[in-house]
Amino acid sequence: MKVVMIGAGYVGLTTGACLAELGHSVTCVDTDAARIKALAAGATPIYEPGLDDLIRKNRDGGRLDFSADTKGPASRADAIFLAVGTPAGANGDIDLSYIEAAARQIAPVMKPNTVVVVKSTVVVGTCRRLREVIAEKRLGLDFSVASNPEFLREGSAIEDFLHPDRIVIGADDRRAAALLEELYAPLTRRQTPVLVTNTANAELIKYASNAFLALKIGFINDVADLCEQVGGEIEAVARGMGLDRRIGTSFLSPGPGFGGSCFPKDTRAFVATGRKHRARQSLVETLVAKNETRKSSLARRVVAELGDRARGARVAVLGLAFKANTDDVRESPALSIIPLLQQAGLSVRAHDPQAEANAARHLSGVEMHDCLYAAAQDADAVVILTEWEDYRALDLKRLAKAMSGSLLIDYRNLFTAQKIALHGLRYVSLGKSASP
Numbered sequence: 001m002k003v004v005m006i007g008a009g010y011v012g013l014t015t016g017a018c019l020a021e022l023g024h025s026v027t028c029v030d031t032d033a034a035r036i037k038a039l040a041a042g043a044t045p046i047y048e049p050g051l052d053d054l055i056r057k058n059r060d061g062g063r064l065d066f067s068a069d070t071k072g073p074a075s076r077a078d079a080i081f082l083a084v085g086t087p088a089g090a091n092g093d094i095d096l097s098y099i100e101a102a103a104r105q106i107a108p109v110m111k112p113n114t115v116v117v118v119k120s121t122v123v124v125g126t127c128r129r130l131r132e133v134i135a136e137k138r139l140g141l142d143f144s145v146a147s148n149p150e151f152l153r154e155g156s157a158i159e160d161f162l163h164p165d166r167i168v169i170g171a172d173d174r175r176a177a178a179l180l181e182e183l184y185a186p187l188t189r190r191q192t193p194v195l196v197t198n199t200a201n202a203e204l205i206k207y208a209s210n211a212f213l214a215l216k217i218g219f220i221n222d223v224a225d226l227c228e229q230v231g232g233e234i235e236a237v238a239r240g241m242g243l244d245r246r247i248g249t250s251f252l253s254p255g256p257g258f259g260g261s262c263f264p265k266d267t268r269a270f271v272a273t274g275r276k277h278r279a280r281q282s283l284v285e286t287l288v289a290k291n292e293t294r295k296s297s298l299a300r301r302v303v304a305e306l307g308d309r310a311r312g313a314r315v316a317v318l319g320l321a322f323k324a325n326t327d328d329v330r331e332s333p334a335l336s337i338i339p340l341l342q343q344a345g346l347s348v349r350a351h352d353p354q355a356e357a358n359a360a361r362h363l364s365g366v367e368m369h370d371c372l373y374a375a376a377q378d379a380d381a382v383v384i385l386t387e388w389e390d391y392r393a394l395d396l397k398r399l400a401k402a403m404s405g406s407l408l409i410d411y412r413n414l415f416t417a418q419k420i421a422l423h424g425l426r427y428v429s430l431g432k433s434a435s436p
Protein backbone atom coordinates (compact mmCIF):
# COMPACT_ATOMS: atom_id res chain seq x y z
CA MET A 1 0.00 0.00 0.00
CA LYS A 2 1.24 3.53 -0.80
CA VAL A 3 1.37 5.62 2.35
CA VAL A 4 2.32 9.26 2.84
CA MET A 5 3.20 10.44 6.33
CA ILE A 6 2.72 14.19 6.77
CA GLY A 7 4.99 15.29 9.62
CA ALA A 8 8.31 13.55 10.23
CA GLY A 9 8.57 14.15 13.97
CA TYR A 10 8.69 11.57 16.77
CA VAL A 11 5.40 9.97 15.79
CA GLY A 12 5.58 10.45 12.01
CA LEU A 13 9.11 9.12 11.62
CA THR A 14 8.55 6.13 13.87
CA THR A 15 5.20 5.29 12.33
CA GLY A 16 6.58 5.78 8.82
CA ALA A 17 9.60 3.55 9.42
CA CYS A 18 7.45 0.88 11.12
CA LEU A 19 4.81 0.86 8.36
CA ALA A 20 7.66 0.41 5.87
CA GLU A 21 8.92 -2.45 8.02
CA LEU A 22 5.45 -4.03 7.68
CA GLY A 23 5.99 -3.96 3.90
CA HIS A 24 4.23 -0.76 2.82
CA SER A 25 5.76 1.87 0.57
CA VAL A 26 6.08 5.03 2.69
CA THR A 27 7.07 8.62 1.95
CA CYS A 28 7.62 10.86 4.97
CA VAL A 29 6.98 14.53 4.24
CA ASP A 30 7.85 17.53 6.41
CA THR A 31 7.71 21.29 5.95
CA ASP A 32 11.01 21.53 7.83
CA ALA A 33 13.34 21.36 4.82
CA ALA A 34 16.46 20.99 7.00
CA ARG A 35 14.91 17.92 8.63
CA ILE A 36 14.16 16.31 5.26
CA LYS A 37 17.65 17.16 4.00
CA ALA A 38 19.19 15.52 7.07
CA LEU A 39 16.99 12.43 6.64
CA ALA A 40 17.84 12.20 2.95
CA ALA A 41 21.52 12.38 3.87
CA GLY A 42 21.08 9.43 6.25
CA ALA A 43 20.91 11.33 9.56
CA THR A 44 18.09 10.79 12.06
CA PRO A 45 17.06 14.15 13.56
CA ILE A 46 15.70 12.71 16.83
CA TYR A 47 17.06 10.24 19.35
CA GLU A 48 14.92 7.13 19.56
CA PRO A 49 16.49 3.74 20.27
CA GLY A 50 16.62 1.55 17.14
CA LEU A 51 15.17 4.18 14.80
CA ASP A 52 18.44 4.81 12.90
CA ASP A 53 18.75 1.14 11.95
CA LEU A 54 15.07 0.76 11.06
CA ILE A 55 15.16 3.81 8.78
CA ARG A 56 18.38 2.64 7.09
CA LYS A 57 17.08 -0.88 6.56
CA ASN A 58 13.81 0.24 4.97
CA ARG A 59 15.44 2.97 2.88
CA ASP A 60 17.91 0.46 1.54
CA GLY A 61 15.01 -1.90 0.88
CA GLY A 62 13.32 0.81 -1.23
CA ARG A 63 10.23 1.01 1.01
CA LEU A 64 10.93 4.36 2.72
CA ASP A 65 11.85 7.77 1.38
CA PHE A 66 11.63 11.44 2.37
CA SER A 67 10.35 14.54 0.64
CA ALA A 68 9.86 18.23 1.32
CA ASP A 69 7.16 18.24 -1.34
CA THR A 70 3.70 17.26 -0.12
CA LYS A 71 1.72 17.42 -3.33
CA GLY A 72 3.52 14.84 -5.48
CA PRO A 73 3.52 11.99 -2.93
CA ALA A 74 0.01 12.87 -1.68
CA SER A 75 -1.42 12.67 -5.21
CA ARG A 76 -0.31 9.02 -5.49
CA ALA A 77 -1.19 7.80 -1.99
CA ASP A 78 -3.81 5.26 -0.92
CA ALA A 79 -3.52 6.50 2.67
CA ILE A 80 -2.33 9.91 3.86
CA PHE A 81 -1.40 9.97 7.53
CA LEU A 82 -1.47 13.29 9.37
CA ALA A 83 1.16 13.19 12.13
CA VAL A 84 1.83 16.89 12.57
CA GLY A 85 2.02 18.61 15.93
CA THR A 86 -1.16 19.59 17.77
CA PRO A 87 0.43 21.85 20.37
CA ALA A 88 -1.25 23.48 23.33
CA GLY A 89 -3.40 26.44 22.36
CA ALA A 90 -5.20 29.01 24.49
CA ASN A 91 -7.21 27.98 27.60
CA GLY A 92 -5.97 24.41 27.58
CA ASP A 93 -7.36 23.78 24.11
CA ILE A 94 -5.13 22.42 21.36
CA ASP A 95 -3.96 24.33 18.33
CA LEU A 96 -5.42 22.64 15.27
CA SER A 97 -3.91 25.09 12.78
CA TYR A 98 -1.08 22.73 11.69
CA ILE A 99 -3.36 19.80 11.05
CA GLU A 100 -5.92 21.97 9.24
CA ALA A 101 -3.12 23.45 7.13
CA ALA A 102 -1.93 19.95 6.26
CA ALA A 103 -5.49 18.97 5.25
CA ARG A 104 -5.69 22.04 2.99
CA GLN A 105 -2.35 21.13 1.37
CA ILE A 106 -3.39 17.59 0.46
CA ALA A 107 -6.98 18.39 -0.56
CA PRO A 108 -6.27 19.69 -4.09
CA VAL A 109 -4.21 16.64 -5.10
CA MET A 110 -5.94 13.70 -3.40
CA LYS A 111 -7.12 10.99 -5.76
CA PRO A 112 -10.62 9.50 -5.34
CA ASN A 113 -11.04 6.95 -2.48
CA THR A 114 -8.01 8.21 -0.55
CA VAL A 115 -8.21 7.60 3.18
CA VAL A 116 -6.84 10.42 5.33
CA VAL A 117 -5.72 8.97 8.66
CA VAL A 118 -5.40 11.26 11.67
CA LYS A 119 -2.47 10.00 13.75
CA SER A 120 -2.00 13.23 15.69
CA THR A 121 -3.79 13.49 19.01
CA VAL A 122 -6.89 15.59 18.38
CA VAL A 123 -9.96 16.55 20.39
CA VAL A 124 -13.25 14.85 19.70
CA GLY A 125 -14.90 16.12 16.53
CA THR A 126 -11.64 16.94 14.70
CA CYS A 127 -11.93 14.17 12.09
CA ARG A 128 -15.36 15.48 11.15
CA ARG A 129 -13.95 19.01 11.00
CA LEU A 130 -11.08 17.87 8.72
CA ARG A 131 -13.59 16.18 6.44
CA GLU A 132 -15.28 19.56 5.99
CA VAL A 133 -11.95 21.32 5.39
CA ILE A 134 -11.07 18.92 2.57
CA ALA A 135 -14.60 18.74 1.13
CA GLU A 136 -14.74 22.54 0.86
CA LYS A 137 -11.74 22.40 -1.47
CA ARG A 138 -12.79 19.28 -3.39
CA LEU A 139 -16.52 19.36 -3.95
CA GLY A 140 -17.72 15.92 -5.05
CA LEU A 141 -14.51 14.02 -4.23
CA ASP A 142 -15.12 10.63 -2.63
CA PHE A 143 -12.70 10.20 0.29
CA SER A 144 -12.62 9.19 3.97
CA VAL A 145 -11.16 10.63 7.14
CA ALA A 146 -10.26 8.09 9.83
CA SER A 147 -8.80 8.28 13.31
CA ASN A 148 -5.93 6.00 14.32
CA PRO A 149 -4.61 7.35 17.63
CA GLU A 150 -1.04 6.59 18.55
CA PHE A 151 -0.12 5.12 21.94
CA LEU A 152 3.66 4.73 21.52
CA ARG A 153 6.00 6.00 24.21
CA GLU A 154 9.14 7.90 23.33
CA GLY A 155 12.14 5.78 24.28
CA SER A 156 10.40 2.52 23.34
CA ALA A 157 8.48 3.78 20.33
CA ILE A 158 9.43 1.04 17.87
CA GLU A 159 8.71 -1.80 20.25
CA ASP A 160 5.41 -0.11 21.17
CA PHE A 161 4.43 0.28 17.53
CA LEU A 162 5.34 -3.24 16.47
CA HIS A 163 3.92 -4.91 19.61
CA PRO A 164 1.04 -2.70 20.71
CA ASP A 165 -1.49 -3.61 23.40
CA ARG A 166 -4.19 -2.70 20.88
CA ILE A 167 -4.82 -0.90 17.63
CA VAL A 168 -7.70 1.56 17.60
CA ILE A 169 -9.34 2.25 14.26
CA GLY A 170 -11.89 5.04 14.18
CA ALA A 171 -13.78 4.96 10.91
CA ASP A 172 -17.13 6.39 9.91
CA ASP A 173 -17.33 4.30 6.75
CA ARG A 174 -16.40 0.78 5.65
CA ARG A 175 -13.71 1.92 3.17
CA ALA A 176 -11.60 3.58 5.88
CA ALA A 177 -12.00 0.65 8.29
CA ALA A 178 -11.05 -1.87 5.58
CA LEU A 179 -7.98 0.09 4.52
CA LEU A 180 -6.66 0.38 8.06
CA GLU A 181 -7.40 -3.28 8.81
CA GLU A 182 -5.38 -4.24 5.75
CA LEU A 183 -2.57 -1.82 6.62
CA TYR A 184 -2.18 -3.33 10.07
CA ALA A 185 -2.84 -6.93 9.02
CA PRO A 186 0.78 -8.01 9.66
CA LEU A 187 0.32 -6.98 13.30
CA THR A 188 -3.23 -8.19 13.84
CA ARG A 189 -2.26 -11.59 12.43
CA ARG A 190 0.07 -11.79 15.45
CA GLN A 191 -2.96 -11.53 17.73
CA THR A 192 -2.80 -7.78 18.46
CA PRO A 193 -6.36 -6.85 19.44
CA VAL A 194 -7.95 -4.33 17.11
CA LEU A 195 -10.89 -2.16 18.03
CA VAL A 196 -12.89 -0.78 15.13
CA THR A 197 -15.20 2.02 16.18
CA ASN A 198 -16.26 5.45 14.95
CA THR A 199 -13.97 8.49 14.78
CA ALA A 200 -15.46 10.23 17.83
CA ASN A 201 -14.92 7.18 20.04
CA ALA A 202 -11.36 6.75 18.79
CA GLU A 203 -10.56 10.39 19.54
CA LEU A 204 -12.03 10.02 23.03
CA ILE A 205 -10.16 6.74 23.68
CA LYS A 206 -6.83 8.50 23.19
CA TYR A 207 -7.58 11.31 25.66
CA ALA A 208 -9.31 9.14 28.24
CA SER A 209 -6.36 6.69 28.16
CA ASN A 210 -3.73 9.38 28.63
CA ALA A 211 -5.75 11.13 31.34
CA PHE A 212 -6.14 7.83 33.18
CA LEU A 213 -2.41 7.03 33.03
CA ALA A 214 -1.57 10.55 34.20
CA LEU A 215 -4.04 10.09 37.08
CA LYS A 216 -2.11 6.98 38.15
CA ILE A 217 1.09 9.03 38.27
CA GLY A 218 -0.57 11.86 40.21
CA PHE A 219 -2.14 9.37 42.60
CA ILE A 220 1.09 7.58 43.44
CA ASN A 221 2.82 10.93 43.98
CA ASP A 222 0.14 11.81 46.54
CA VAL A 223 0.52 8.43 48.23
CA ALA A 224 4.31 8.95 48.32
CA ASP A 225 3.77 12.25 50.14
CA LEU A 226 1.60 10.44 52.67
CA CYS A 227 4.22 7.70 53.12
CA GLU A 228 6.78 10.33 54.07
CA GLN A 229 4.52 11.68 56.81
CA VAL A 230 3.52 8.35 58.33
CA GLY A 231 6.68 6.25 57.99
CA GLY A 232 5.53 4.28 54.96
CA GLU A 233 7.65 3.07 52.06
CA ILE A 234 6.24 3.87 48.65
CA GLU A 235 7.95 0.97 46.84
CA ALA A 236 6.34 -1.57 49.13
CA VAL A 237 2.97 0.15 48.95
CA ALA A 238 3.10 0.46 45.13
CA ARG A 239 4.18 -3.14 44.74
CA GLY A 240 1.39 -4.34 46.99
CA MET A 241 -1.11 -2.32 44.99
CA GLY A 242 0.27 -3.31 41.60
CA LEU A 243 0.05 -7.04 42.27
CA ASP A 244 -3.69 -6.60 42.03
CA ARG A 245 -4.21 -7.17 38.31
CA ARG A 246 -7.10 -4.71 38.30
CA ILE A 247 -4.55 -2.01 39.20
CA GLY A 248 -1.36 -3.26 37.48
CA THR A 249 2.23 -2.34 38.20
CA SER A 250 2.90 0.34 35.58
CA PHE A 251 2.80 4.09 36.24
CA LEU A 252 3.11 3.55 39.98
CA SER A 253 6.56 5.11 40.50
CA PRO A 254 6.69 8.47 42.25
CA GLY A 255 8.59 11.25 40.53
CA PRO A 256 8.90 14.99 39.98
CA GLY A 257 5.56 15.28 38.14
CA PHE A 258 4.73 14.15 34.63
CA GLY A 259 6.04 16.03 31.61
CA GLY A 260 6.63 15.39 27.94
CA SER A 261 4.79 16.35 24.82
CA CYS A 262 1.66 14.37 25.66
CA PHE A 263 0.42 14.06 29.25
CA PRO A 264 0.48 17.77 30.21
CA LYS A 265 -1.06 18.90 26.92
CA ASP A 266 -3.54 16.04 26.68
CA THR A 267 -4.81 16.36 30.25
CA ARG A 268 -5.33 20.10 29.77
CA ALA A 269 -7.16 19.49 26.49
CA PHE A 270 -9.34 16.83 28.15
CA VAL A 271 -10.26 19.32 30.86
CA ALA A 272 -11.04 21.99 28.24
CA THR A 273 -13.22 19.55 26.27
CA GLY A 274 -15.12 18.61 29.45
CA ARG A 275 -15.78 22.27 30.25
CA LYS A 276 -16.81 23.10 26.71
CA HIS A 277 -19.37 20.30 26.64
CA ARG A 278 -20.54 20.84 30.24
CA ALA A 279 -19.23 17.47 31.46
CA ARG A 280 -16.44 18.69 33.73
CA GLN A 281 -13.54 16.30 34.24
CA SER A 282 -12.91 17.45 37.79
CA LEU A 283 -10.52 14.61 38.74
CA VAL A 284 -8.29 15.54 35.83
CA GLU A 285 -8.65 19.27 36.62
CA THR A 286 -7.25 18.64 40.09
CA LEU A 287 -4.50 16.47 38.65
CA VAL A 288 -3.39 19.20 36.23
CA ALA A 289 -3.14 21.75 39.04
CA LYS A 290 -1.34 19.38 41.41
CA ASN A 291 1.19 18.37 38.79
CA GLU A 292 2.24 22.00 38.45
CA THR A 293 2.58 22.57 42.19
CA ARG A 294 4.55 19.35 42.58
CA LYS A 295 7.44 20.75 40.57
CA SER A 296 7.63 23.91 42.67
CA SER A 297 7.30 22.04 45.94
CA LEU A 298 10.12 19.66 44.95
CA ALA A 299 12.30 22.66 44.02
CA ARG A 300 11.58 24.20 47.44
CA ARG A 301 12.53 20.91 49.05
CA VAL A 302 16.02 21.02 47.50
CA VAL A 303 16.49 24.49 48.99
CA ALA A 304 15.13 23.38 52.37
CA GLU A 305 17.44 20.34 52.50
CA LEU A 306 20.44 22.61 51.91
CA GLY A 307 19.26 24.81 54.80
CA ASP A 308 21.51 27.76 55.68
CA ARG A 309 23.95 26.82 52.94
CA ALA A 310 21.38 27.09 50.15
CA ARG A 311 22.20 30.58 48.85
CA GLY A 312 25.19 30.26 46.53
CA ALA A 313 25.20 26.47 46.81
CA ARG A 314 26.33 24.46 43.79
CA VAL A 315 23.83 21.90 42.60
CA ALA A 316 24.35 19.26 39.93
CA VAL A 317 21.13 18.25 38.21
CA LEU A 318 21.27 14.81 36.62
CA GLY A 319 18.61 14.41 33.96
CA LEU A 320 16.97 17.02 31.74
CA ALA A 321 14.78 14.86 29.50
CA PHE A 322 11.21 14.38 30.75
CA LYS A 323 11.95 10.68 31.02
CA ALA A 324 14.75 8.24 30.20
CA ASN A 325 15.73 7.14 26.68
CA THR A 326 14.67 10.30 24.90
CA ASP A 327 16.16 13.69 24.07
CA ASP A 328 12.71 15.29 24.39
CA VAL A 329 12.51 18.07 26.98
CA ARG A 330 9.00 19.34 26.20
CA GLU A 331 7.39 20.24 29.57
CA SER A 332 10.16 18.36 31.32
CA PRO A 333 10.11 18.86 35.12
CA ALA A 334 13.79 19.88 34.87
CA LEU A 335 12.82 22.97 32.87
CA SER A 336 10.55 24.12 35.72
CA ILE A 337 12.69 23.03 38.66
CA ILE A 338 16.07 24.43 37.49
CA PRO A 339 14.91 28.07 37.11
CA LEU A 340 13.28 27.87 40.56
CA LEU A 341 16.59 26.68 42.04
CA GLN A 342 18.38 29.55 40.30
CA GLN A 343 15.82 32.04 41.62
CA ALA A 344 16.56 30.74 45.13
CA GLY A 345 20.24 31.64 44.59
CA LEU A 346 21.63 28.21 43.74
CA SER A 347 24.11 27.78 40.92
CA VAL A 348 23.17 24.87 38.64
CA ARG A 349 25.22 22.52 36.51
CA ALA A 350 23.55 19.78 34.56
CA HIS A 351 24.09 16.54 32.73
CA ASP A 352 21.90 14.44 30.48
CA PRO A 353 23.00 11.59 28.20
CA GLN A 354 20.90 12.87 25.25
CA ALA A 355 18.92 16.02 26.06
CA GLU A 356 21.55 18.68 26.85
CA ALA A 357 21.31 20.48 23.50
CA ASN A 358 17.50 20.59 23.56
CA ALA A 359 17.41 21.73 27.21
CA ALA A 360 20.06 24.42 26.63
CA ARG A 361 17.60 26.20 24.33
CA HIS A 362 15.20 26.70 27.27
CA LEU A 363 17.60 27.37 30.14
CA SER A 364 20.06 30.13 30.86
CA GLY A 365 23.03 30.24 33.21
CA VAL A 366 23.26 26.45 33.41
CA GLU A 367 26.68 24.85 32.85
CA MET A 368 26.21 21.66 30.82
CA HIS A 369 28.66 18.78 31.32
CA ASP A 370 29.00 15.75 29.09
CA CYS A 371 30.47 13.81 32.01
CA LEU A 372 28.16 13.46 35.00
CA TYR A 373 31.07 13.29 37.46
CA ALA A 374 32.37 16.60 36.07
CA ALA A 375 28.90 18.07 36.68
CA ALA A 376 29.06 16.81 40.27
CA GLN A 377 32.59 18.14 40.87
CA ASP A 378 32.58 20.30 44.05
CA ALA A 379 28.76 20.20 44.16
CA ASP A 380 27.01 20.72 47.47
CA ALA A 381 24.12 18.62 46.27
CA VAL A 382 23.24 16.30 43.42
CA VAL A 383 19.60 16.13 42.29
CA ILE A 384 18.43 13.27 40.06
CA LEU A 385 15.44 14.19 37.89
CA THR A 386 15.43 11.56 35.11
CA GLU A 387 15.55 7.78 35.51
CA TRP A 388 18.37 7.11 33.00
CA GLU A 389 20.10 3.71 33.40
CA ASP A 390 23.41 5.64 33.48
CA TYR A 391 22.33 7.16 36.79
CA ARG A 392 21.08 3.90 38.24
CA ALA A 393 24.52 2.47 37.43
CA LEU A 394 26.52 5.44 38.64
CA ASP A 395 29.70 4.91 40.63
CA LEU A 396 28.62 6.23 44.02
CA LYS A 397 32.16 6.16 45.38
CA ARG A 398 33.37 8.34 42.53
CA LEU A 399 30.36 10.64 42.90
CA ALA A 400 30.89 11.11 46.64
CA LYS A 401 34.57 11.85 46.02
CA ALA A 402 33.79 14.47 43.38
CA MET A 403 31.24 16.33 45.50
CA SER A 404 32.18 18.81 48.17
CA GLY A 405 28.87 18.36 49.99
CA SER A 406 27.09 15.11 50.79
CA LEU A 407 23.46 15.62 49.78
CA LEU A 408 21.99 13.30 47.16
CA ILE A 409 18.38 14.07 46.29
CA ASP A 410 16.86 11.33 44.19
CA TYR A 411 13.48 12.28 42.76
CA ARG A 412 13.33 9.00 40.83
CA ASN A 413 14.04 6.61 43.69
CA LEU A 414 16.88 4.85 41.88
CA PHE A 415 18.71 3.77 45.05
CA THR A 416 18.14 2.58 48.57
CA ALA A 417 19.09 4.63 51.62
CA GLN A 418 21.30 1.78 52.85
CA LYS A 419 23.32 1.72 49.66
CA ILE A 420 23.82 5.49 49.68
CA ALA A 421 24.76 5.54 53.38
CA LEU A 422 27.71 3.20 52.63
CA HIS A 423 29.26 6.08 50.70
CA GLY A 424 28.78 8.70 53.39
CA LEU A 425 26.09 10.57 51.48
CA ARG A 426 22.85 11.91 52.88
CA TYR A 427 19.97 10.53 50.84
CA VAL A 428 16.63 12.18 50.19
CA SER A 429 14.13 10.27 48.06
CA LEU A 430 10.38 10.22 47.55
CA GLY A 431 7.87 8.39 49.68
CA LYS A 432 10.28 7.24 52.36
CA SER A 433 11.62 8.67 55.58
CA ALA A 434 15.10 10.26 55.46
CA SER A 435 18.27 8.12 55.37
CA PRO A 436 19.36 6.54 58.68
Ligand code: NAD
Binds near residue numbers: 006101102261
Ligand atom coordinates in the same frame (compact mmCIF):
# COMPACT_ATOMS: atom_id res chain seq x y z
P1 NAD B 1 6.78 16.71 16.44
O1 NAD B 1 6.72 18.15 16.77
O2 NAD B 1 7.97 15.90 16.85
O3 NAD B 1 6.61 16.52 14.86
C1 NAD B 1 5.67 17.21 14.09
C2 NAD B 1 6.30 17.43 12.72
O4 NAD B 1 5.28 17.90 11.83
C3 NAD B 1 7.38 18.53 12.70
O5 NAD B 1 8.59 17.98 12.19
C4 NAD B 1 6.80 19.63 11.80
O6 NAD B 1 7.80 20.30 11.04
C5 NAD B 1 5.87 18.83 10.92
N1 NAD B 1 4.82 19.60 10.27
C6 NAD B 1 4.00 20.55 10.78
N2 NAD B 1 3.13 20.97 9.84
C7 NAD B 1 3.38 20.27 8.71
C8 NAD B 1 2.80 20.23 7.40
N3 NAD B 1 1.76 21.00 7.08
N4 NAD B 1 3.32 19.38 6.50
C9 NAD B 1 4.36 18.59 6.81
N5 NAD B 1 4.95 18.57 8.03
C10 NAD B 1 4.46 19.40 8.97
O7 NAD B 1 5.44 16.08 17.04
P2 NAD B 1 5.21 14.58 17.58
O8 NAD B 1 5.76 14.44 18.94
O9 NAD B 1 5.60 13.61 16.53
O10 NAD B 1 3.62 14.57 17.73
C11 NAD B 1 2.77 14.55 16.61
C12 NAD B 1 1.36 14.26 17.10
O11 NAD B 1 1.32 12.96 17.70
C13 NAD B 1 0.84 15.23 18.15
O12 NAD B 1 -0.53 15.39 17.96
C14 NAD B 1 1.09 14.49 19.46
O13 NAD B 1 0.22 14.89 20.48
C15 NAD B 1 0.82 13.06 19.03
N6 NAD B 1 1.49 12.02 19.83
C16 NAD B 1 2.78 12.19 20.22
C17 NAD B 1 3.41 11.18 20.94
C18 NAD B 1 4.83 11.34 21.41
O14 NAD B 1 5.26 10.56 22.26
N7 NAD B 1 5.59 12.30 20.89
C19 NAD B 1 2.73 9.99 21.24
C20 NAD B 1 1.42 9.83 20.80
C21 NAD B 1 0.81 10.86 20.08
